[in-house]
Amino acid sequence: MPTTNDTRVVSYSPLIAPEDLLAELPMGPERTALVEEARTEVKRVLDADDDRLVVIVGPCSVHDPVSALDYARRLKAYMPAVDDALCVVMRVYFEKPRTTLGWKGLINDPGLNDSFDVHRGLRTARKLLLDIGSLGVPCGTEFLDPITPQYIADAVSWGAIGARTTESQVHRQLSSGLSMPVGFKNGTDGDVQVAVDACSAAGASHTFFGVDPNGYGAVVNTSGNPDCHVILRGGRSGPNFDVDSVNTALEVIGNAGLPRRLMIDASHANSGKDHRRQPGVAETIGAQIAAGQNDIVGVMLESFLVEGNQKLADPTDLTYGQSITDKCMSWEVTESVLADLAESVRTRRKLAD
Numbered sequence: 001m002p003t004t005n006d007t008r009v010v011s012y013s014p015l016i017a018p019e020d021l022l023a024e025l026p027m028g029p030e031r032t033a034l035v036e037e038a039r040t041e042v043k044r045v046l047d048a049d050d051d052r053l054v055v056i057v058g059p060c061s062v063h064d065p066v067s068a069l070d071y072a073r074r075l076k077a078y079m080p081a082v083d084d085a086l087c088v089v090m091r092v093y094f095e096k097p098r099t100t101l102g103w104k105g106l107i108n109d110p111g112l113n114d115s116f117d118v119h120r121g122l123r124t125a126r127k128l129l130l131d132i133g134s135l136g137v138p139c140g141t142e143f144l145d146p147i148t149p150q151y152i153a154d155a156v157s158w159g160a161i162g163a164r165t166t167e168s169q170v171h172r173q174l175s176s177g178l179s180m181p182v183g184f185k186n187g188t189d190g191d192v193q194v195a196v197d198a199c200s201a202a203g204a205s206h207t208f209f210g211v212d213p214n215g216y217g218a219v220v221n222t223s224g225n226p227d228c229h230v231i232l233r234g235g236r237s238g239p240n241f242d243v244d245s246v247n248t249a250l251e252v253i254g255n256a257g258l259p260r261r262l263m264i265d266a267s268h269a270n271s272g273k274d275h276r277r278q279p280g281v282a283e284t285i286g287a288q289i290a291a292g293q294n295d296i297v298g299v300m301l302e303s304f305l306v307e308g309n310q311k312l313a314d315p316t317d318l319t320y321g322q323s324i325t326d327k328c329m330s331w332e333v334t335e336s337v338l339a340d341l342a343e344s345v346r347t348r349r350k351l352a353d
């Protein structure tokens with residue numbers, strides 16, 4: 001029989017129910033306490049109840065859980081040196097929004113070879129979040145697919161919506177129901193208004209379609225997420241981490257009736273995707289903080305064990321600890337950037353005393 005339905009769908013295959021994966025890889029009380037505490041700490045910084053700086057730091061993407069866990073161990077060992085000034089959350093990104101085509105992240109293709117074993121991807125991602133949580137390191141991630149959060153969000157302390165999806169109603173609705181603070185990137189063209197609009201939209205309650213913990217299609221009703229903020233990441237119009245851009249963005253945020261606060265991404269269009277420029281960007285942000293700028297509440301850094309990036313060709317022949325997406329700072333450089341940011345916060349604190 002001719003049909004007008006699914007003419008371009010090649011196949012469907014069943015997907016594990018979220019509650020089954022959660023039962024297979026449970027959070028347990030200690031990791032739950034860590035996530036609750038980290039979410040509260042981030043919220044306190046966003047609300048200016050804590051004068052520290054949230055720092056989201058880690059690889060552009062996770063492609064190998066072993067090297068990501070290795071990175072988490074180094075971060076954990078370093079955290080005591082800065083935790084009086086920085087509220088550190090590791091970037092643990094499993095979903096990559098692509099400009100056109102490319103590897104879409106560990107959940108979509110954990111084999112890095114177009115085999116798209118999404119069940120292995122979901123298991124590996126959740127297991128890694130649990131392993132990093134067991135070290136006592138809070139995790140942050142980008143939410144891209146609207147169904148994925150059901151499988152991992154309970155282990156996530158901070159969430160991001162990327163520049164390519166900030167304007168999407170689907171992602172704003174999703175964020176309205178997420179249990180953690182969420183940052184919205186400005187658009188790829190540099191438009192900050194879309195991120196401000198996203199915070200307003202996500203702050204409201206919504207009714208939309210999703211899946212429930214059993215994996216059934218469901219009508220989802222949310223209460224709204226008041227813990228959203230803008231992330232300045234630069235754009236085609238240029239970088240936006242300088243004093244003027246920050247002040248302009250804060251004005252737009254204030255005009256929308258939102259709390260005057262923002263995070264700055266030292267990577268992406270703010271560094272021209274050149275990891276060697278991230279320390280300079282962080283230094284400029286640090287100078288604003290040290291001069292008393294209280295509305296910068298967070299910084300994002302792309303960092304891995306080995307600097308730069310590598311092409312994904314043969315997945316069995318990759319440099320350990322080096323990004324297969326955007327270029328990252330090395331761990332050694334990251335340590336000094338974190339130390340400098342912490343010093344800027346301490347200076348700001350002294351000014352306020």
Ligand SMILES: O=C[C@H](O)[C@H](O)COP(=O)(O)O
Nearest residue numbers: 096097098099100102325326
């Ligand atoms: O952070 C990662 C990338 O900047 C983003 O996913 C877009 O990547 P692409 O332009 O290489 O597709």
Ligand SMILES: C=C(OP(=O)(O)O)C(=O)O
Nearest residue numbers: 097162163164185233268
């Ligand atoms: C994709 C990312 O950034 P952006 O959305 O700013 O391009 C990212 O932070 O990984």
